[in-house]
Amino acid sequence: MSMSGGRDSGGRERLVVVGGDAAGMSAASQARRLKDPGELEIVAFERGHFTSFSACGIPYWVGGEVPERDRLIARTPEEHRARGIDLRLRTEVTEIDVAGRRVRARDVDSGAESWTPYDKLVLATGARPVRPDLPGADAPGVHGVQTLDDGQALLDTLGRTRGRRAVVVGAGYIGVEMAEALINRGFEVTVVNRGTEPMSTLDPDMGRLVHRAMEGLGITMVNDAEVTKVLTGEDGRVRAVATEDAEYPADVVILGIGVRPETSLARAAGLPLGAHGGLLTDLAMRVRGHENIWAGGDCVEVLNLVSGQEQYVPLGTHANKHGQVIGTNAGGGYATFPGVVGTAVSKVCDLEIARTGLREKDARRAGLRYEAVTIESTSRAGYYPGAAPMTVKMLAESRTGRLLGVQIVGREGAAKRVDIAAVALTARMTVDEMTALDLGYAPPFSPVWDPVLVAARKAASKVRASSAL
Template sequence: MTEHLVVVGGDAAGMSAASQARRRRGPAELRITAFERGGHTSYSACGIPYWVGGEVAAATELIARTPEQHRARGIDLHLHTEVTELDPVARRVRSRDLATGAERWTDYDQLVLATGAEPVRPPWARGEVPGVHAVHTLPDGAALLDRLGALPGTARAVVVGGGYIGVELAEALLRRGHPVTLVHRTPEPMPGLDPELGRLIRRGMTEAGIEVVPGAEARELLRGADGRVRAVRSTAGEHPADLVVLGLGVRPRTALARAAGLPLGEHGGLLTDDRMRVLGADGEPVPGLWAGGDCVTVHHRVSGRPAYVPLGTHANKHGLVIGSNLGGEPAAFPGVVGTAITRFRHLEIARTGLNEREATAAGLDWTSATIESTVHAGYYPDAERMTVKLLAERGGGRLLGLQIVGGTGSAKRIDVAAVALAAGLTVGELVFQDLAYAPPFSPVWDPVLVAARKVAGRMGVGGTGVGGTGAGGTDEGRRP
């Protein structure tokens, strides 16, 4: 008998799950139906700021798999179709064609919820307001580009929110020649980093010509006589604007699951086990129900706590795990360590593991070191500066987190720490990792190892002898 798999959501997690299941089970064994409320599938939302900034020429370059490619593989894909109701007991979903309004019920044997996330909109920016943009989908990016095309080059832009999207969109607007103001609530931009590294980012943005307004909460949108935006009022005053871009992050899109009575985690995401099966109120998997991507809560491998980390990397892995299990090959998702990377112009920014606030919230007794170094040997031409901050647990010296801000060639070092975190290495063990060295690529002591050696030496773990290597730095510690 042919089994029916229904997928709700046609982007990374959903179509990865469908494609992986199809690789292992042909149409005679597994029928696959997918519903997508938008008009695109399998595209890189992370690339939208670079499209807006002109570094990526067209939206088509961000699309990994077109609807036609999915259909050619035997997936019955319905675009512009929203799933409005889920009945997990009867194993069926109700969908509505957004063009015609026609509704229908579809039965399933297995269902994948990959409904993604939705951008956070404060009360003053809800609804359709001319000149206010939340950039989350390809149509959002197209709408922002259309608006920019109708504005003079001197039009003023206010970006609200200083996280990854806010910083990336501020750079994109700056690249297009617009005066930019960045308004954010936290003391420094990039709140996923500790403040001393955030200050480096603020300095880089200010030097590039962006007006950064830290510690300010946007409260009101001021409009002109034509109804279009003319300013944003925050707790720090009024900020003139011809265009407002929201970069306040996203939240899980889980209204469908909530209405079906499925429990949600503290971050609003669906709860799953490591096979990505949705858990019910009793903590047991709901028969035939799977979920992945930005609509789920994940396990943080360092803190041991639930976390919400909406990234395309995780969504694709969730889809791989779900599709493998549906295809008869057991697979599990082990969780995340919180790795992320971005840049502002030539300033690279990365983090993994826990920052100070997160380590304290997890009840960990930690210490840290911050060091300054260069991306390659100091005597080699164009040796750009970089700052590395490392957190470790007191006592045994378990690595807890790493943050990097620096010049070209600095940020991808974060992957060394991400692997070390996943492996549970101590800072003493990290010091002696056999990393590649040549003067064009690194100092003889890589900056990550310098930071590890500084902490290990102070704690007397790992047999490292002394902590210093000649690099400057500061030591900090907190006991919760």
């Protein structure tokens, strides 16, 4: 076999996939649908124990809403192998030889190393949790949550821990979801957040609503606080988290600071990275400047269709779409991924949080002039039982009225309303055009004027008023 590529003596091409979760195995599966094993050999490397799992579901497994781990696995290693994919678990790729078109892989358990040639390469190395460089950050009882192995390790700790005090470091999506999981497990939860308000993906005025609601749920919120060290007891286990001003006792600590693209392999191989550290690709998800290498999932940057700028948005929805596009192209077809508008939803207990498009600081960074409005409404007709308050914030471009972003905080029925705005953003609608949208209405589901349309009316009015000045 030639070391300059993966084609074997029978003329088969070899596709090598690095990473066995959403993007990687979606790519492998889609390529297999298009080409049978007689035409294309597919080798996939995964350093963990699991494939095709939902990392987004881990907080709900930890919290008990999802009763067992296997429910988070979409397709097992055995199922992938039955479809003609040579899947190698517990095998970590340690080097990419771009010129020689081969990868070096190491068996995690034995340490044995070997080179595997490729004709086509897919990088789906995902993200790694941000682990602060602090004294005690690696102590027993301190957990990051990114993989099923991480989730199992945390559940094992929760089962062994006699104390019921938990500290979550960080108040983004991972932080608030893990705070809920620990509340559900009967822990006293303190969230230590370096920002002025939780959920930095929202504007601070909307984050303040999340702050109040979390405190109403019994979660202690500590904002504007930087963790300086993790304190340990005589047994070496975590006992507290310290900031400059205070100590917060902890029997378990969750690091919910966020993630960064896992691109150390790509960087060492000289592949192009963006300002956020993610791989840069074209519309077909090919790594720029490399005809036979694709990348997708949490290790890439994507185009924000609203701002026109590259952005790092690690979400499972994007990863699965990337995989479909990559697999189609690697399998001889044609597909593209145009970009994102930045839609995300989350919840903490019964509080729903949603956003899409640009925040105020995003719009300013992109050089856009905008109008911002905030409205209060309800999830159902006000007279219908169960109607709950909902706050909607909307940004529109000055003069043109083009929708720029929407944020929603409320109770049941709030989060998925953001999809209306996501479609409007993709279609580059103005807020005036949005007011005429024919949305579904009945008192159990919405007021006569849906909250998103109430915000659009107010935004359109403000755009008209500013244009008349």
